[in-house]
Amino acid sequence: MKIRKKTRVVNIGGVAIGGENPIAIQSMTNTDTRNIEATIAQINSLEAVGCEIVRVAVPDEAAARAITGIKKGIGIPLVADIHFDYRLALSAMENGVDKLRINPGNIGSEQGIREIVAMATERDIPIRIGVNAGSLEKEILIKNGGQATPAGMVASAQRHIQILEDAGFDNMVVSMKASDVRFTIESYEQFSKSYDYPLHLGITEAGILRSSAVKSALGIGYLLLNGLGDTLRVSITGDPREEIEVARDILSDIGLYTGRRPRVEVISCPTCGRTEIDLIGIAEEINKQLRTVEKNIKVAVMGCIVNGPGEGKAADIGIAGGKNKAVLFKKGEIIKSIAEDEIISVLMDEIEKM
The missing domain is CATH 3.20.20.20 (Dihydropteroate synthase-like)
Incomplete structure (x- = not known):
């Protein structure tokens, strides 16, 4: 630059x-x-x-x-x-x-x-x-x-x-x-x-x-x-x-948002044939709910276990999808498994605690 x-x-x-x-x-x-x-x-x-x-x-x-x-x-x-x-x-x-x-x-x-x-x-x-x-x-x-x-x-x-x-x-x-x-x-x-x-x-x-x-x-x-x-x-x-x-x-x-109110950055994968949860809907809802949350954290919403925790290591917290479920991970370390219908609520609860 x-x-x-x-x-x-x-x-x-x-x-x-x-x-x-x-x-x-x-x-x-x-x-x-x-x-x-x-x-x-x-x-x-x-x-x-x-x-x-x-x-x-x-x-x-x-x-x-x-x-x-x-x-x-x-x-x-x-x-x-x-x-x-x-x-x-x-x-x-x-x-x-x-x-x-x-x-x-x-x-x-x-x-x-x-x-x-x-x-x-x-x-x-x-x-x-x-x-x-x-x-x-x-x-x-x-x-x-x-x-x-x-x-x-x-x-x-x-x-x-x-x-x-x-x-x-x-x-x-x-x-x-x-x-x-x-x-x-x-x-x-x-x-x-x-x-x-x-x-x-x-x-x-x-x-x-x-x-x-x-x-x-x-x-x-x-x-x-x-x-x-x-x-x-x-x-x-x-x-x-x-x-x-x-x-x-x-x-x-581009590194020019310094000195502002905290903001959440959401990263998410583009999905593929391995995705077995409604990742698009989950990602859209997570982005919507995090719109006004003021925290300097990175959240990963990934479609499968193959790349999820690995690609999300740079994230503070995230989920990686499985068959009708997902794993919750923090800093790349898997914490627990979550049913698909609980992914959004559990992830948002965990973010709120951070």
């Missing part, structure tokens, strides 16, 4: 990113922001599985006003996602948001930008410039034959950054998202050669769970392994809690 690029430190509602700070995990709600109760409930469910910063859409004034109520019911920093109307950014800040996600080039007049900058400076509220391949400015696309390119992404970011810097503002985070993995990687790499603003990583419009997990692991993982990135979001069409779990897995599997 390459040495991490040291970027500027930006404080988002008490969570510092950039510099040597941990890479923060983000998500975005899919509730109607104006429904304060539902939005609070979803944010708290996201925090429970490890979300550290959360974003909400602010399409109108009612959503901006809802921020006050939402902030009272949550414990993590709140980001307002705003397009086209600078007045919504002002209202979001007045109502206590911790960070803005805007594109200065499409948010309003120069005077509107100056009003945003003045309030953001006064309240120490950072701004993320979010460049997306699907919404590049027409003039940039024309220069590149009507096509989005990594160079065009960088040019767009430069334009937005210049607007804020000209207004005397540099408390910024930048993202360069596309749905294509290589395109995204090249955009971030080109941008990072010229700037030291913290980078928010992500593959946008990545699809449902399987597609997004693969694309995000490749794109975000590659960038992190090459020393780039200060915060990330895994974009999934579905339950946003899955975004957090995939993000945690990416960080954990």
